[in-house]
Amino acid sequence: MTTEKSGLRERKKAQSRLAISNVATKMFIERGFDDVTVAEVAAAADVSVATIFNYFETKEELFFDREGEVIAAQRRFILERKPGESITSVLRREFLAAIDAGLPQLMAHGASFLRTIEGSSALRARLRLGFEKAEALLAETVAEETETAAGDPTPQIVAAILVAIQRTLIESAGAAALRGDAVAPTKRRLRKACERAFVLLEGGMRGYGKKKAAAGAGR
Amino acid sequence: MTTEKSGLRERKKAQSRLAISNVATKMFIERGFDDVTVAEVAAAADVSVATIFNYFETKEELFFDREGEVIAAQRRFILERKPGESITSVLRREFLAAIDAGLPQLMAHGASFLRTIEGSSALRARLRLGFEKAEALLAETVAEETETAAGDPTPQIVAAILVAIQRTLIESAGAAALRGDAVAPTKRRLRKACERAFVLLEGGMRGYGKKKAAAGAGR
DNA sequence: CCAAATCGTGCAGACACTCCAACTATAGAG
DNA sequence: CTCTATAGTTGGAGTGTCTGCACGATTTGG
Numbered sequence: 384m385t386t387e388k389s390g391l392r393e394r395k396k397a398q399s400r401l402a403i404s405n406v407a408t409k410m411f412i413e414r415g416f417d418d419v420t421v422a423e424v425a426a427a428a429d430v431s432v433a434t435i436f437n438y439f440e441t442k443e444e445l446f447f448d449r450e451g452e453v454i455a456a457q458r459r460f461i462l463e464r465k466p467g468e469s470i471t472s473v474l475r476r477e478f479l480a481a482i483d484a485g486l487p488q489l490m491a492h493g494a495s496f497l498r499t500i501e502g503s504s505a506l507r508a509r510l511r512l513g514f515e516k517a518e519a520l521l522a523e524t525v526a527e528e529t530e531t532a533a534g535d536p537t538p539q540i541v542a543a544i545l546v547a548i549q550r551t552l553i554e555s556a557g558a559a560a561l562r563g564d565a566v567a568p569t570k571r572r573l574r575k576a577c578e579r580a581f582v583l584l585e586g587g588m589r590g591y592g593k594k595k596a597a598a599g600a601g602r
Numbered sequence: 603m604t605t606e607k608s609g610l611r612e613r614k615k616a617q618s619r620l621a622i623s624n625v626a627t628k629m630f631i632e633r634g635f636d637d638v639t640v641a642e643v644a645a646a647a648d649v650s651v652a653t654i655f656n657y658f659e660t661k662e663e664l665f666f667d668r669e670g671e672v673i674a675a676q677r678r679f680i681l682e683r684k685p686g687e688s689i690t691s692v693l694r695r696e697f698l699a700a701i702d703a704g705l706p707q708l709m710a711h712g713a714s715f716l717r718t719i720e721g722s723s724a725l726r727a728r729l730r731l732g733f734e735k736a737e738a739l740l741a742e743t744v745a746e747e748t749e750t751a752a753g754d755p756t757p758q759i760v761a762a763i764l765v766a767i768q769r770t771l772i773e774s775a776g777a778a779a780l781r782g783d784a785v786a787p788t789k790r791r792l793r794k795a796c797e798r799a800f801v802l803l804e805g806g807m808r809g810y811g812k813k814k815a816a817a818g819a820g821r
Numbered sequence: 822c823c824a825a826a827t828c829g830t831g832c833a834g835a836c837a838c839t840c841c842a843a844c845t846a847t848a849g850a851g
Numbered sequence: 852c853t854c855t856a857t858a859g860t861t862g863g864a865g866t867g868t869c870t871g872c873a874c875g876a877t878t879t880g881g
């Protein structure tokens with residue numbers, strides 16, 4: 384009566400949902416997101432269009448499916464950090480670990496995935512939404528962990544900065560994957576960029592981009 | 603034959619465009635973005651639907667019209683900064699100036715404007731896109747001004763951080779406007795938040811959010 | 822084995838947006 | 852001033868996403 388329905392029906396639902404998502408993703412990658420209609424996905428998955436919109440709120444969700452899991456994982460990383468470790472420190476570790484483990488995987492299997500995103504403004508917009516969700520949850524987590532007063536925007540700013548770094552790294556990795564760069568040097572480059580970002584962040588960026596004293600033919 | 607068409611026709615175009623945008627914005631604010639169809643805007647502006655989509659690429663552009671100007675202004679601020687002044691410093695000045703001058707204006711005239719955005723996910727998505735554009739241009743500007751090598755992601759990260767601060771401030775101001783807070787205390791609060799953000803940024807945030815050593819019922 | 826809740830479906834419809842073939846008003850040439 | 856090339860405007864038809872609604876099938880609990 385509450386939430387759990389120990390069902391056999393539930394399995395079919397989950398199964399069906401996954402099947403639809405899989406066939407849709409495959410079609411999108413092969414032919415491009417905008418060039419595949421929901422009706423075609425429905426036909427290929429052997430369900431009706433209405434059923435698809437029953438499982439997924441929008442067409443984009445057929446593609447970005449496991450977004451929620453990724454976002455939730457980050458929260459756990461922070462909550463489970465060692466006593467004495469700072470939030471920035473744990474995220475630096477996480478980002479570096481992701482570069483070592485996750486992103487090469489992304490590059491190996493995901494070049495076509497990324498190309499699909501790049502080819503559709505609808506998917507790019509949806510990706511931005513995902514980052515925004517991640518930022519909101521991160522801000523909440525940071526506010527809890529630092530016991531910040533309700534009106535204080537500091538956690539918001541910190542979260543925005545951290546997600547910005549993450550996003551920049553992901554975009555950089557994506558661009559490398561799209562160019563078909565080799566994995567090893569890309570990993571080195573990303574690690575370096577990540578380190579630089581955190582140095583910038585932790586050490587501060589006072590005086591960054593000081594204007595030179597107009598020497599002759601500037602520009 | 604090239605680009606400039608010293609027209610009298612051009613005036614009519616600009617005039618027509620502005621007229622359409624004005625009547626559309628008014629309708630959106632009064633009745634909500636999603637509850638006004640493009641056809642209704644066309645009828646009210648006494649043009650055809652096709653004409654509207656000739657002037658504006660999307661329905662959202664009818665609402666966010668002067669987005670480009672705002673973004674371009676920021677670039678000028680940076681390029682015209684005094685010799686010896688850093689980019690972070692000039693943006694801090696600009697943000698504080700915006701709080702003193704621009705945002706109260708926003709709060710006075712714009713509460714309904716903001717409410718309209720808040721009430722439509724399409725408009726919120728479009729707003730995000732605007733921030734992304736701003737970030738891209740800022741990153742480019744920063745890269746030019748610091749003469750950074752092509753592959754170096756530092757300007758990207760710096761731009762992301764600065765836009766993140768800006769966005770947080772704007773969101774905070776928007777929330778205040780929506781709550782109907784008085785202008786003066788809100789300005790004070792925003793100035794404080796802005797200062798804190800830049801202190802965080804310039805001084806660095808090493809050790810932020812250090813985890814306490816698990817004291818009993820830590821919740 | 823039956824009743825009831827649930828879920829899939831077909832259908833109709835709203836709406837953003839596009840394409841196309843006319844129509845019209847302007848700009849420049851003679 | 853007139854004629855013609857050009858470019859903006861228009862209505863209409865069409866595509867595709869997404870939303871209701873009512874009906875039918877299936878699972879669950881008794």
